Amino acid sequence: MATILGVTGRQFVPSSKGYNDWQYQYATTTHGVDHDMNPGLIVQPRNKADIKAVIAYARDHNKAIAIRTGGHQYSGASSTGPGNIQLDLRRTFQAPDDLAYFEKGTSSFVRASVSHSLGAFNHFLGQHKVFVPHGQCVEVHVGGHVQTGGYGQLGRSFGLFGDHVLSLEIIDHAGQEREITKESDPELFHAWLGGSPGNLGVLTHMTIQVHRDSDYVGSMGLRVVHLYSTAKLKKILAQLAEMNDDPDFPRNYDLCVSVLSASFDVLGLMGGLDDKMRREHPEIFGKDGTPFWPRSIIVYAQWVPFSPDDKPDLAWFQRLQGDSFFSGGVQTKPMSELTAEWIFRNTREFDLPYVKRTYLTDSTTLSKDGWVDWVVGRMDRVVQPTGNGQWLSAQLQCFGGQHSMFARNADNGTAYSWRDSTLCMTIDNFHKPEKQAAAEEWQAVNDEQGIGENGLFSKQDRRVLWGSYGTFDLDSVWETYYDDRPKYERLMRARKAADPEGIFTPNTFCVKRAD
Structure with a gap:
């Protein structure tokens, strides 16, 4: 494929110097064979004019465009094959006015571009003493994050990142700039936020309503690191299950538990597939802030006051803290400072390929159904042995x-699904290449025992777009990502209107367009 005349940004074809570096993204270590992530052309536009030129070229030459911001999509859906184009927006919109804070009366807002990482975005919010719920991965970019929900530590107390979006600025299939709100175009607004990420046009900026620290004085947080033990993990997950099962648990509290194998290989170097990228191209790979850690259970908990009468249950925090390896104790801090402490400062957990799973459940009987013992036993199989060539990264x-804003925001005009879910569980197996079969077998048992009619975690297969796994053909498994057929058909109609010529259909991980 030839480069595009008139584009002022950098362009790379497979024969170009630097192509092999810039085509890299998170999923290439795992899906480099089964999903084609070798675009015929990579374009790094400098401005909106470049983007419009790429769209016009794609339309005239029957090419499709894959849109990349951070390139952190686990299945590789932000890339495409040699017949198509990847539009890489990581550096396109990073001028001072691409991340701006402003106020109107008693409300605060941020206009952000898709080119900012969560780490940079969180830092900017902290400078202005404001916050918004968002995820924990430092190198995820806000463009893909907002379209897939923006699951994060404040999910119960404030909802999703995407729940706070007021407007979306896009460039559509005809190269026209548009601003979309719930009032101006409810169908397209609905589809952009939770529908078919990257397949409706080019998102450039968004306006987000944020929360002020000064409105939540007295917020408290706890970050605890426990050295891994089976007994300790059972105790902590039992408390998580009790919280999950209580429909009246106050909205003030959020709780997330991460479980990590040690970051070092006792028997030698991991030999990860990304070593060269990490060493030689940190500007592409990202920079790691925490290179070493032991086998760990990490607890993130916080409480936020919503009225002067709200008082925290310190005993709840103390049970989580217990006899820990590291703890700063329960800290009373502005929420913008607490959210910075929840961020995982590494580009990826382990420098290895992975077999990924993220499940949701609507169960309210996890503390009674044997789930705690089962899931701890499954984690033990990966974490406890040394030298097995497998490493666990789990987050619950x-x-x-009934008070959770994750649930109460269900009818707010977005398409994010499974709002009646009570708990989200990510349980990933990072492995040496020669241990792929063992990792896949371990996950297959998790699927069989954890999900389905007799599943110990969920009776229904519920997935999230940001944690996709399994088949790359979204239409064949739509019922695992969307609540019901009417919602999916509504999104199909929106896709047909937004992408009538298939310009933004670079692979099969997208909502099908209506006939």
């Missing part, structure tokens, strides 16, 4: 209860 977080 409560979202449920």
Whole structure:
């Protein structure tokens, strides 16, 4: 494929110097064979004019465009094959006015571009003493994050990142700039936020309503690191399950538990597939802030006051803290400072390929159904042995209860699904290449025992777009990502209107367009 005349930004074809570096993204270590992530052309536009030129070229030459911001999509859906184009927006919109804070009366807002990482975005919010719920991965970029929900530590107390979006600025299939709000175009607004990420046009900026620290004085947080033990993990997850099962649990509290194998290989170097990128191209790979850690259970908990009468239950925090390896204790801090402490400062957990799973459940009987013992036993199989060539990264977080804003925001005009879910569980197996079969077998048992009619975690297969796994053909498994057929068909109609010529259909991980 030839480069595009008139584009002022950098362009790379497969024969170009630097192509092999810039085509890299998170999923290439795992899906480099089964999903084609070798675009015929990579374009790094400098401005909106470049983007419009790429769209016009794609339309005239029957090419499709894959849109990349951070390139952190686990299945590689932000890339495409040699017949198509990747539009890489990581550096396009990073001028001072691409991240701006402003106030109107008693409300605060941020206009942000898709080119900012969560780490940079969180830092900017902290400078202005404001916060918004968002995820924990430092190198995830806000463009893909907002379209897939923005699951994060404040999910119960404040909802999703995407729940706070007021407007979206896009460039559509015809190269026209548009601003979309719930009032101006409810169908397209609905589809952009939770529908078919990257397949409706080019998102450039968004306006987000944020929360002021000064409105939540007295917020408290706890970050605890426990050295891994089976007994300790059972105790902590039992408390998580009790919280999950209580429909009246106060909205003030959020709790997330991470479980990590040690970051070092006792028997030698991991030999990860990303070593060269990490060493030689940190500007592409990202920079790691925490290179070493032991086998760990990490607890993130916080409480936020919503009225002067709200008082924290310090015993709840103390049970989580217990006899810990490291703890700063329960800290009373502005929420913008607490959210910075929840961020995982590494580009990826382990420098290895992975077999990924993220499940949701609507169960309110996890503390009674044997789930705690089962899931701890499954984690033990990876974490406890030394030299097995497999490493665990797990994250479990409560979202449920009748007071939870995750649930109460269900009818706010977005398409994010499974709002009646009570808990989200990510349980990933990073492995040496020669241990792929063992990792896949371990996950297959998790699927069989944890999900389905007799599943110990969820009776229904519920997935999230940001944690996708399994088949790359979204239409064939739509019922695992969307609540019901009417919602999916509504999104199909929106896709047909937004992408009538298939310009933004670079692979099969997208909502099908209506016939």
